[in-house]
Amino acid sequence: MTTTNPAVAAESALRLQDVCFSYRPDRLILQIPYMEIAAGQSVFIFGPSGSGKTTLLGLLAGVLKASSGQVMALGRDLSKMSNSQRDHFRGSHVGYIFQMFNLIPYLTVEENIALPCRLDSERRHRLNGVPLHDAVRETASHLGIEALLHENVTNLSVGQQQRVAAARSLIGTPQLVIADEPTSSLDFDRRERFIKLLFENCRAARSTLIFVSHDRTLMPLFERCVSLPELNRAAQSL
Amino acid sequence: MILLSLAWHSLKNRRLTTGLTVVSIALSVALLVGVDLVRVGARDSFANTISQTDLIVGARGGSLTLLLYSVFHMGSATNNVSYQSYLHFKNHAAVEWTIPYSLGDSHRGFRVVGTTNDFYEHFHYHRDRKIEFAEGRMPDGIFDTVLGWDVAQALHYKIGDPIVVTHGISEGRGILQHDDKPFHVVGILARTATPVDRSVYVTLYGISAMHIDWADGGPPMPGEETPVSKITKDNLEIKQITAFLVRCKSRIDTLGLQREINTFEDEPLMAIIPGVALSELWNTIGYAEEALTVVTFFVLVVGLLGMLVSLYTSLNERRREMAILRAVGAGPRKVIFLLVLESGLLALAGTFLGVTGIYAVSALTQPLVEHRFGMFIPVTPPSTTGYVYICAVVVAGLLIGTVPAVKAYRNALADGLSIRV
Ligand SMILES: Nc1ncnc2c1ncn2[C@@H]1O[C@H](COP(=O)(O)OP(=O)(O)OP(=O)(O)O)[C@@H](O)[C@H]1O
Ligand SMILES: [Mg+2]
Numbered sequence: 001m002t003t004t005n006p007a008v009a010a011e012s013a014l015r016l017q018d019v020c021f022s023y024r025p026d027r028l029i030l031q032i033p034y035m036e037i038a039a040g041q042s043v044f045i046f047g048p049s050g051s052g053k054t055t056l057l058g059l060l061a062g063v064l065k066a067s068s069g070q071v072m073a074l075g076r077d078l079s080k081m082s083n084s085q086r087d088h089f090r091g092s093h094v095g096y097i098f099q100m101f102n103l104i105p106y107l108t109v110e111e112n113i114a115l116p117c118r119l120d121s122e123r124r125h126r127l128n129g130v131p132l133h134d135a136v137r138e139t140a141s142h143l144g145i146e147a148l149l150h151e152n153v154t155n156l157s158v159g160q161q162q163r164v165a166a167a168r169s170l171i172g173t174p175q176l177v178i179a180d181e182p183t184s185s186l187d188f189d190r191r192e193r194f195i196k197l198l199f200e201n202c203r204a205a206r207s208t209l210i211f212v213s214h215d216r217t218l219m220p221l222f223e224r225c226v227s228l229p230e231l232n233r234a235a236q237s238l
Numbered sequence: 239m240i241l242l243s244l245a246w247h248s249l250k251n252r253r254l255t256t257g258l259t260v261v262s263i264a265l266s267v268a269l270l271v272g273v274d275l276v277r278v279g280a281r282d283s284f285a286n287t288i289s290q291t292d293l294i295v296g297a298r299g300g301s302l303t304l305l306l307y308s309v310f311h312m313g314s315a316t317n318n319v320s321y322q323s324y325l326h327f328k329n330h331a332a333v334e335w336t337i338p339y340s341l342g343d344s345h346r347g348f349r350v351v352g353t354t355n356d357f358y359e360h361f362h363y364h365r366d367r368k369i370e371f372a373e374g375r376m377p378d379g380i381f382d383t384v385l386g387w388d389v390a391q392a393l394h395y396k397i398g399d400p401i402v403v404t405h406g407i408s409e410g411r412g413i414l415q416h417d418d419k420p421f422h423v424v425g426i427l428a429r430t431a432t433p434v435d436r437s438v439y440v441t442l443y444g445i446s447a448m449h450i451d452w453a454d455g456g457p458p459m460p461g462e463e464t465p466v467s468k469i470t471k472d473n474l475e476i477k478q479i480t481a482f483l484v485r486c487k488s489r490i491d492t493l494g495l496q497r498e499i500n501t502f503e504d505e506p507l508m509a510i511i512p513g514v515a516l517s518e519l520w521n522t523i524g525y526a527e528e529a530l531t532v533v534t535f536f537v538l539v540v541g542l543l544g545m546l547v548s549l550y551t552s553l554n555e556r557r558r559e560m561a562i563l564r565a566v567g568a569g570p571r572k573v574i575f576l577l578v579l580e581s582g583l584l585a586l587a588g589t590f591l592g593v594t595g596i597y598a599v600s601a602l603t604q605p606l607v608e609h610r611f612g613m614f615i616p617v618t619p620p621s622t623t624g625y626v627y628i629c630a631v632v633v634a635g636l637l638i639g640t641v642p643a644v645k646a647y648r649n650a651l652a653d654g655l656s657i658r659v
């Protein structure tokens with residue numbers, strides 16, 4: 001397992017090895033000996049509040065840099081990249097959905113969805129020549145928010161906002177879609193509908209989906225489930 | 239491009255603070271540029287207290303003294319110029335016109351100036367302005383007098399009023415009154431906003447007539463005065479004047495004529511070039527303008543600090559926005575750039591508004607200011623200093639923008655993707 005076989009690396013979307021992370025030197029938040037996520041899988045990561053789920057996602061998305069160890073994403077070593085290389089990587093290959101308040105308040109729904117493609121040229125190129133405007137419309141129609149495109153984001157319900165966020169994370173077909181408790185502010189029915197939509201779209205784009213939540217009732221919907229407290233050595237020492 | 243549009247939308251979203259910040263910058267820029275305009279205007283107007291005069295000639299002495307008594311009617315001459323010498327230069331081949339001044343008397347604190355009708359015909363100020371009459375006409379008779387605008391206003395004189403001239407310069411009624419020879423107001427000059435307004439004009443004959451019976455600087459014994467009815471221009475002799483203005487036929491002659499006057503053998507005379515002398519004088523009294531500039535700089539600093547405060551306080555509300563931007567791939571460098579761009583836009587908008595505002599205001603109030611303060615504010619494109627100010631404001635805005643930007647960068651690094659409210 002410790003050997004870097006290119007064939008395996010290409011198959012795995014994410015691979016963490018001996019990863020340690022701490023915000024402050026005196027307190028280790030994450031210590032993960034090994035974790036691998038295959039490409040195209042939908043993975044559910046759960047753990048109680050404060051167990052380091054958001055922190056882990058920060059590492060996977062390349063916002064945070066591991067204090068030690070190796071974070072391989074899409075065959076590339078994030079821990080060896082510079083800050084701006086990781087920003088660029090995230091911009092072109094990762095879609096990210098927050099728990100809530102995902103949208104930039106002064107942009108319209110359409111502008112919010114288009115944002116990743118306008119910030120990153122590689123992501124825009126992956127539209128395969130489809131004009132950005134049409135790509136936005138198409139993604140929005142997949143998520144059932146086509147009618148809202150010209151709305152002010154502050155006029156949307158929370159469920160609508162999360163769907164806009166999903167559309168933004170999916171546009172330009174990133175290989176990795178990361179969702180940090182995107183459904184925690186939705187009621188049960190809408191929660192399932194949202195997750196199903198997300199699945200469909202990720203499957204269509206063959207994107208790997210990392211979905212984080214403390215709500216274990218969602219577990220059955222996913223192909224694979226990971227308990228962060230079990231994985232994380234640092235948590236056990238707390 | 240996308241960052242520019244983000245900055246624009248974000249500023250638009252915070253309309254109120256954006257508006258207030260822009261206005262506060264605009265006001266300080268307007269003040270800065272306005273003070274610059276006024277300074278140029280004041281210097282210009284001062285340098286043009288008299289214009290189209292090439293030389294001022296008086297008895298040899300200090301050039302500042304000559305300037306003060308001939309142009310501003312302040313202080314007094316130690317010596318006079320003989321009428322012969324005056325006539326010599328008046329009829330000089332290089333001379334186009336002259337205006338003689340005979341000073342030394344006053345009327346209730348205002349200087350009395352003896353001159354000829356050349357004054358009304360040739361005197362210019364503010365480049366090309368000429369003396370105009372608000373009422374009445376040029377003096378003709380020996381005891382005719384024409385009042386400057388301020389004199390007429392302050393003393394409530396009208397055409398036909400008699401006035402008595404005081405010998406020497408004194409406030410109010412002096413000890414030696416020429417009350418045996420009263421003058422009559424025949425004209426009132428329109429406002430010029432120059433020392434002309436504060437003077438009483440009589441003819442050179444009038445000055446001679448007042449002093450006709452005087453001997454050795456003393457007045458005649460009471461009862462020995464020549465009655466007014468017996469005085470005619472024929473029995474008056476003009477012996478001396480105090481100074482005279484010279485206009486040369488060609489500017490090239492000026493320096494030659496100046497040298498000729500300064501080395502005149504018959505009498506120790508001195509000629510000065512008014513423009514040069516006036517700017518020298520302005521430079522010695524012009525430190526006030528520097529003080530004003532310093533004050534406006536502080537106003538500008540306050541305006542820019544206002545921008546800093548408004549951007550900085552908005553950062554906390556915008557932490558979420560920054561986290562979202564980071565999540566969609568904007569690196570900290572782009573976040574910094576976005577914020578610097580915002581302050582740049584604010585500074586640019588403020589500067590633009592301020593500059594256009596002050597130009598609009600000065601264009602609109604130009605006639606009023608000229609009338610009230612005698613200052614002609616030129617509405618010309620900004621001077622080099624003006625441009626330097628404008629660029630400095632924008633650059634300062636950009637520099638100040640880096641403070642909240644660096645703070646946002648720190649926030650972004652510390653927050654990662656966890657969202658703080
Ligand atoms: N920016 C930060 N600076 C310092 N410490 C942090 C920061 N973000 C998180 N932590 C700490 O790291 C630990 C894990 O936080 P994290 O946000 O990853 O938890 P979580 O599992 O996402 O919790 P929740 O389910 O409540 O979102 C917490 O103890 C938290 O105090
Ligand atoms: Mg979390």
